Amino acid sequence: MEAIILAGGFGTRLQGVINDVPKPMADINGKPFLSYLMEYLSKQGLDKILLSVGYKYEIIRTYFGSRYNNMEIEYVIENEPLGTGGAVKESLKHVHGDDAIVLNGDSYFNVDLKEMLGFYHAHNGLLTIAVKPMHNFDRYGTVILKEDKIIDFQEKIFKKFGYINGGIYIMNKSISDHFTQRNAAFSFEADILEKKVGTIQPFAFIDDGYFIDIGIPEDYARAQQEFEQLNRGGAR
Numbered sequence: 505m506e507a508i509i510l511a512g513g514f515g516t517r518l519q520g521v522i523n524d525v526p527k528p529m530a531d532i533n534g535k536p537f538l539s540y541l542m543e544y545l546s547k548q549g550l551d552k553i554l555l556s557v558g559y560k561y562e563i564i565r566t567y568f569g570s571r572y573n574n575m576e577i578e579y580v581i582e583n584e585p586l587g588t589g590g591a592v593k594e595s596l597k598h599v600h601g602d603d604a605i606v607l608n609g610d611s612y613f614n615v616d617l618k619e620m621l622g623f624y625h626a627h628n629g630l631l632t633i634a635v636k637p638m639h640n641f642d643r644y645g646t647v648i649l650k651e652d653k654i655i656d657f658q659e660k661i662f663k664k665f666g667y668i669n670g671g672i673y674i675m676n677k678s679i680s681d682h683f684t685q686r687n688a689a690f691s692f693e694a695d696i697l698e699k700k701v702g703t704i705q706p707f708a709f710i711d712d713g714y715f716i717d718i719g720i721p722e723d724y725a726r727a728q729q730e731f732e733q734l735n736r737g738g739a740r
Contacts, residue, residue, distance in 0.1 A: 505549075505550055505551070505552075505601070505603070505604075505605060505621070506550070506551075506552045506553070506554060506599050506600065506601060506604050506605070507545055507550050507552070507553050507554070507604065507605040507606070507607060508553075508554045508556060508580075508592065508595040508596070508599070508604055508605070508606045508607070509528070509538070509541060509553060509554070509555050509556065509606075509607050509608075509609045510556050510588055510591050510592070510595075510606070510607070510608050510609050511526060511528040511538060511555050511556060511557050511561075511564060511609035512526070512556055512557050512558035512559055512561070512582050512585070512586070512591055512609075524560070525560060525563050526557070526558075526559050526560050526561070526563060526564060527609070527610050527718070527719070528541070528564070528609035528610055529563055529564060529567070530718060530724060532718075532727050532728060532731050533728055533731055533732060536567065537609075537610070537612075537718055537727070538564065538568075538609060539568075539572075540612060540731060541607060541609065541612060542568070542572045542573075542575070543573075544612070544614070545575065545607075545617075546572060546573040546574060546575055548616075548617040548618070549617075549618070550575055550605070550617075551574065551575055551576065552575060552576045552577075552578065553572065553575050553576070553577050553578070554578050554579075554580055554595050554598055554599065554604075555568070555577060555578070555579050555580065556580045556582070556591040556592075556594070556595045556609075557579055557580070557581055557582065558581065558582035558584075558585060558586070558591075559585075561579065561581055561582075564579075565579055578598060580594055580595045580598055582594070584688070584689070585689055586688055586689045586690075587689040587690050587691050587692070588608075588691055588692040588693060589683060589685065589689075589690035589691050589692040589695050589696055590688050590689045590690055591692075592606060592683075592692050593680055593683045596675075596677050596679075596680050599677055602676060602677060603624070603674060603675065603676050603677070604674070604675060604677065605617060605621075605672070605673070605674050606672070606673040606674075606675060607671060607672050607673075608671035608672075608717075610717060610718055610719050611670070611671040611715070611716065611717040611718070611719075612714070612715065612716050612727075613634055613636065613670040613671060613672050613711070613713060613714070613715045614711075614713035614714040614715070615634045615670065615672055615709070615711045615713055616711070616713075617672075619709075620632065620634060620672070620674060620709045620711070621674060623707070623709045624674040624707070624709070627652065627707045629676075629705060629706065629707050630675060630676050630678065630679045630682075630704050630705070630706070631673060631674070631675045631676070631679055631704055631706040631707070632673065632674045632675075632706065632707045632708070632709050633647070633654060633669055633670070633672070633673055633697075633706050633707070633708055633709065634670040634671075634672035634673070634709050634711055635647050635649075635654075635667040635668065635669060635670055635708045635709065635710055635711075636667065636668050636670040636710075636711065636712065636713075636715045637665070637666075637667055637710065637712055638663075638665070638666060638667070638668050638715075639664065639665050640662075640663075640664060640665075641662070641663055641666070641668070642660060642661060642662040642663070643660065643720075644660060644668040644669070645657055645658055645659055645660050645668070645669070646658040646661075646663055646666040646667065646668065647666070647667040647668060647669055647708060649667060649708050652707050652708060653705060653706070653707055653708065654701060654705075654706045654707065654708050655701065655702075656701060657669075657693075657697060657698045657701065667708065667710065669693070669697075670711070670715055671717070679704065682696065682700055682703060682704060683696065714730075716730060
């Protein structure tokens with residue numbers, strides 16, 4: 505199974521906190537954040553990673569090279585910013601099988617991918633999204649569920665309880681047929697998931713595993729402490 509990691513982020517909101525590197529290369533306790541994602545995927549049994557890269561991608565390629573543990577690494581390079589949608593569309597062209605796992609390069613969600621893959625195949629849909637149950641939050645939009653299906657996405661408002669998009673997807677390559685944007689750059693979340701949810705009919709794989717998004721300085725700082733516990737096997 506192949507996984508795509510969207511690693512082309514600028515890290516605009518982290519400037520002044522991290523050095524001038526791509527956001528997935530932000531330092532967490534002496535290692536880039538991306539290395540924790542690589543380790544997670546290696547332990548899950550993945551054999552090939554497609555790194556969708558753009559901004560200062562040379563830093564990523566120099567650090568990781570062509571292999572990580574048991575996994576081959578291939579680089580899909582954006583010559584101009586493509587947004588998450590354009591990056592997914594271009595990366596899917598390099599996937600050899602029918603399906604791919606896609607992850608955001610700036611968030612970590614400790615999902616059992618084998619269980620999620622079994623759920624995906626059992627439901628036989630185009631797309632399954634890993635969703636995280638969360639309490640008392642306003643930073644994330646909310647995923648609205650009807651049984652196993654996602655029927656809508658709500659804007660960011662305070663919620664006492666809800667489900668958020670955890671940034672891990674399993675998708676069939678034919679989902680690209682729904683990427684009909686005229687511009688090369690577009691958002692997978694806003695232009696595909698939110699606008700075409702009724703057509704694509706994604707399924708929700710609910711998992712309460714450890715989740716963090718390092719996109720803002722407060723959570724980046726929190727990651728420094730929590731990843732020590734994660735390395736010791738204490739976070740789930």
